Amino acid sequence: MSTVATEPDTETPERRRRLKLPSFSVQILISLVLGIVLGAVALRMGPIGVDEDGEDIANWLTETLSIIGSSFVTLLRTIVPPLVITAIIASIANLRKVTNAARLAGQTLLWFAITALVSVSFGIGLGLIMQPGARSGVDESMLDEPGRTGSWTDFLTGLIPGNFLGLDTSGGSANFNVLQLVVIGIVVGIAALRVDKAAEPFLELNRSLLAVIQKVLWWVIRLAPIGTIGLLGRAVATYGWDALAPLGTYAIAIYIGLALVLFLLYPVVLRAHGLKVSRFFRGAWPAIQLAFVSRSSIGTLPVTERVVTRNLGVPREYASFAVPFGATTKMDGCAAIYPALSAIFVAQFFGIDLSIWDYLLIVFVSVLGSAATAGVTGAVVMLTLTLSTLGLPLAGVGLLLAIDPILDMGRTAVNVAGQALVPTIVAKREGIIDQAKYDSATSEDLFRDEEPEVSAENEASDAVEREHEPVSA
Secondary structure, X not given: OHHHHHHHHHHXXXXXXXXXXXXXXXXXXXXXXXXXXXXXXXXXXXXXEEOOOOOEEOOHHHHHHHHHHHHHHHXXXXXXXXXXXXXXXXXXXXXXXOOOHHHHHHHHHHHHHHHHHHHHHHHHHHHHHHOOOOOOOOOHHHOOOOOOOOOOOHHHHHHOOOOOOOEEOOOOOOEEOHHHHHHHHHHHHHHHHHHHHHHHHHHHXXXXXXXXXXXXXXXXXXXXXXXXXXXXXXXXXXXXXXXXXXXXXXXXXXXXXXXXXXXXXXXXHHHHOOOOHHHHHHHHHHHHHHHHHHOOHHHHHHHHHHHHHHOOOXXXXXXXXXXXXXXXXXXXXXXXXXXXXXXXXXXXXXXXXXXXXXXXXXXHHHHHHXXXXXXXXXHHHHHHHHHHHHOOOHHHHHXXXXXXXXXXXXXXXXXXXXXXXXXXXHHHHOOOOOHHHHHOOOHHHHHOOHHHHHHHHHHHHHHHXXXXXXXXX
């Protein structure tokens, strides 16, 4: 009797505590509000002084928010190299029995191009209608040559790894190139398959490493609400909104374009494939909102891959290739809307008339240029590639840098949404999506226990393999 009586007493409080925890989405929303409030307080406090170079010294609250936000992004970025390499090797190993692997890759590239083409069309249309360059209040004293530019040779050079982990230490700190990591993972994975049985211990070790990395990733993602407070708070405290006034029309045009892509183009594509729009946004929202506050597609990559497989029902063996590849080449915000509108802005500011061929060049650069600048990713690099291709003054970049961080939030959110969208619709077209998982998508699925995920992953992998196995007598 006493044993039966004490069991509910030990379990009920724990169950009640779990029920009281707000959902992940609610935690992020609360963090967004706290970040804005704390950022506004820090902005009102102002700098505490000026250093020897004439730069403002941040107050303690701004510094604290900056440390919290940057530490969270650093944690995410730290996980990216081992996650990408081990996931792609595991992906190739899982795809060895699937006959349509090349078709999946082709479909992925095709839909990257289709959505980029429509996105850049939105950007050009808005530029012609809203005339942002003719309505700006910026001073020509803001003209400044960019510190780095993009070129069409960057794609080829960016494919060649400088070392086994694709790290670049030339700038004094270690930065990794995700495109090179994808190349390394593909080469090692194919080599392991060619070695055949001798590589089985290596592939088993890789699977174990991937499981450990995913567990660590799960812990880091749990810190997203705290990281959101720091990232958004620092953005408000550092940049404020005063810089928007001279470039108000331009900024509004950018965000209208981003909204058209996110809430018009993507829903149309989803509906055309028989997928519920609300379920996609519920499933992908953790990655989209993290991208907005972090301003980093690469930093959001682990979360993007997780929501694509766990919430949207895309098999991991395909997503582990498509998502990292998309993180470097699928940028509807940075490589379509932004360069198109910005190029038109610069042309209008300098009084340069663009011909129909110039607009076609903008489309060409936007569809293919993101791959060309994958080795040195960045919206400014993409913009310089567009301007140089059109023969427009690169000094015009300096006019737009004042509000770039504010625009970068929306650009990155759209980038990541597109990186989640394309694998989802390709999986739907190829009949390998877990429709039940997609239809029940919720941001809370991101934090289910790991064991069910492994089981679901194996079932999805087995389903793909069974679909493509030859029928035996």
